[in-house]
Amino acid sequence: MFLFPLCYAGILCFDLCFGIEAPVPGSPGDTLTREDKRMAYLVYHLLDSNGTIKGADIERGEGLFMRNCMPCHGDDGRRMNVSQDMRHPAYIGTRAKYDMPTFWHQMNFGDSTRGMLPYYDEIELRDMIDLAGFAQTLPAKPWSSTEKNQ
Ligand code: HEC
Numbered sequence: 336m337f338l339f340p341l342c343y344a345g346i347l348c349f350d351l352c353f354g355i356e357a358p359v360p361g362s363p364g365d366t367l368t369r370e371d372k373r374m375a376y377l378v379y380h381l382l383d384s385n386g387t388i389k390g391a392d393i394e395r396g397e398g399l400f401m402r403n404c405m406p407c408h409g410d411d412g413r414r415m416n417v418s419q420d421m422r423h424p425a426y427i428g429t430r431a432k433y434d435m436p437t438f439w440h441q442m443n444f445g446d447s448t449r450g451m452l453p454y455y456d457e458i459e460l461r462d463m464i465d466l467a468g469f470a471q472t473l474p475a476k477p478w479s480s481t482e483k484n485q
Contacts, residue, residue: 377436399466412473428474
């Protein structure tokens with residue numbers, strides 16, 4: 336009679352202490368793809384309830400952006416319209432601000448048909464966080480007539 340709850344508690348304790356670690360990479364229990372893991376990391380560790388990246392060093396991110404992304408996307412991210420729709424343009428700043436999962440997936444895994452490179456193996460996770468944080472400060476809308484020097 337008493338044994339069952341005791342055993343149960345014992346097993347539960349063991350499970351909580353040793354069972355919650357991620358399965359060994361490559362083992363049968365390791366069923367998540369690297370895409371799954373990267374996207375889950377974004378959702379569980381980086382996004383706050385407003386879809387903003389937590390803990391990014393924006394200044395560092397700016398340097399990384401200028402080195403890695405500016406050559407194609409422009410220094411404010413608006414060189415390329417990524418929406419495929421001329422009437423409703425969107426830039427990487429638009430994605431970063433309103434749709435971080437798309438931004439994060441594209442930065443990590445690219446899109447070979449459209450010519451965006453995968454950076455998963457090139458840029459460290461720490462740097463990606465700073466980059467994503469900086470990208471959320473880029474303009475989300477097209478140039479307006481009140482903006483100068485455009
Ligand atoms: C060699 C040029 C090049 C570089 C460098 C580059 N990109 Fe891109 N990127 C592209 C192209 C091309 C596309 C697809 C544009 C299209 O056709 O919509 C794209 C698309 C994207 C998109 C997809 C937006 C969407 O909504 O679909 C994101 C996000 C993005 N790039 C982020 C980045 C970031 C962050 C960096 C720097 C780490 C970067 N890119 C560097 C060329 C580049």
